[in-house]
Amino acid sequence: MSKEAAQFVFMTCRAGAEGAVKEEVARSEPAWRLSFSRPGFLTFKHAGDRPLDDRQLAERHWTFAHAHGVSLGRVTGEKLEVLAADVWRHDAVAHLADEGGFADIHVWQPAQPTLVEADDEDLVTPLCQEIEAALRMAAPESCGKLRLMLSASKRPTRHNGRVLDIVVLSPGEWWIGSHRAVRRHERWSGGAIHVSLPPHAVSRAYAKMEEALAWSDLPLAAEDECVEIGCAPGGASQALLDRGLFVTGIDPADVDPSVLAHPRFRHLKKRGKDVRRKEFEGVRWLVADMNIAPEATLEETESIVQHPGLAIRGMVITLKFSDWKQAARLPELVARVRGWGYRDVRTRQLTTGGQEVCLIALRRKALRRVGTLSRKRRRRGRVENRTDTPHTSLPGPHY
Ligand SMILES: C[S@@+](CC[C@H](N)C(=O)[O-])C[C@H]1O[C@@H](n2cnc3c(N)ncnc32)[C@H](O)[C@@H]1O
Known part of the structure; x- marks a missing residue:
């Protein structure tokens, strides 16, 4: 050149x-x-x-x-x-x-x-x-x-x-x-990573979740427990359910009946801060997609992930900006999430997203690799071989 x-x-x-x-x-x-x-x-x-x-x-x-x-x-x-x-x-x-x-x-x-x-x-x-x-x-x-x-x-x-x-x-x-x-x-x-919006998707948040997962390569696995705060009407939860996860959706608003009927989904019709911490035991992944200010989203999230006894491995957080000028505060928001002990924090304005940023947080960068290795091993027909210590307090999956 x-x-x-x-x-x-x-x-x-x-x-x-x-x-x-x-x-x-x-x-x-x-x-x-x-x-x-x-x-x-x-x-x-x-x-x-x-x-x-x-x-x-x-x-x-x-x-x-x-x-x-x-x-x-x-x-x-x-x-x-x-x-x-x-x-x-x-x-x-x-x-x-x-x-x-x-x-x-x-x-x-x-x-x-x-x-x-x-x-x-x-x-x-x-x-x-x-x-x-x-x-x-x-x-x-x-x-x-x-x-x-x-x-x-x-x-x-x-x-x-x-x-x-x-x-x-x-x-x-x-x-x-x-x-x-x-x-x-x-x-x-x-x-614009190609993501699908299948006919059964109840909102475009399905495609947004797919893009977030494809971009970040977050090592979600079937049977993992996930909580989504701000889940209604349920598109993002559907994307997680379609990957075989168990999803607890938290939102005071109504969730689409087709999502409610899914055997791996349950709805807690409340605001995030009104949910008892007990409901988060055994949860590995946290998704937050609330139409509130970024600081308020982090407030809600922090009260959950900082709770003693919980071991949230990774998060997908949508930070909504009422004005693009608020984007200048992104470095502070990222620093706050790192302060909770998440060493691998990445942000991207997804092509399927609105006036917002997708923040991905993992406890350790090595977890990205663990996910990739596990997938390779699974492809070779071996049993999934996790290299981190399993959480002893994990209850069985809920229905
Ligand atoms: C953009 S919508 C979420 C779309 C959803 N993720 C989907 O996949 O269809 C934002 C949601 O956040 C919910 N919300 C706002 N504040 C909340 C809070 N404090 N706790 C739980 N949900 C909240 C609203 O009721 C609304 O349904």
Whole structure:
């Protein structure tokens, strides 16, 4: 990649979250300068003398950026086929195409703000699919394989593959970038891991839970006990039930009858703080998805996880912001959760989420690995081999 081409970084985010992205970048990279900003899309000029290394960049994480990579410039025009040819003629793209080529093409439109959270759109719109098809057809000989491959929105890019990114700001303005598909979400267009919303799902929170689990690789196992505070109407609980977990849902609001009828689900029709601690004995995972301020969510959660005798191994907490300006408080919120003894805390604005952040907490980072090893062992047909000490006080699963 030419030195000049590798001086800019692009990021895409939920439209409206640009301020949160800028603040996060200012904290982690004070020398970077904002270069260009549109709803859901930003570029920053990187200040260093050396060009950006796309492998190192792929390891970086910004909570509010759905996707990021090296920004290579843009093409503008009216005809889709002409624009596609212009992309391949672009100096930086032609250079990368000759130097190792591209493993895949990701095309997406940044997430637009919606009035109702449940109406989130797909980042890969029909226009994006059309553009992707035109780019594949026009791919040069050095990237000939791209012509034979299916759309990248339908399957993940191979690990570590170099991706040609096209961020569609309008039908006639495409921004070009490139990244390495290292982390799970980097293997999908726009960082939107493909998750399903099955017909029986009672809310879109089903897809949100699926995305949270796919992104974080939390080692949940069938038969584990889980509590969800703020469970109504029950979409996220359904995703956990479908994975074979036992779920206690806590919410003063009504839960959908189909969820109530599930043999592994029980509903405590109360607010979190009114539930007796005894109900949390043996619970391994805690999910919190309440439509209250982030501090109030952590207040409720803290009173449970800090209770003597409970051993909550990991949590999936949704922190809802009534205003994106509240996002500036995220470092304090993360520090508070770490203070409870959770050493592995990660945050991401999920592509299926609204004006909020998903916080994942695990007691120890090693637990991530334990989960992966267990799955591998199970695939090989061995009995699951936990390396941590089982909790002696675990009661049997409830019904
Ligand atoms: C966004 S909805 C949850 C969606 C749900 N997770 C799903 O999968 O369908 C937020 C819920 O939080 C509940 N809630 C708000 N404050 C609560 C509290 N203190 N304790 C328990 N639930 C609470 C509300 O009643 C509401 O049903």
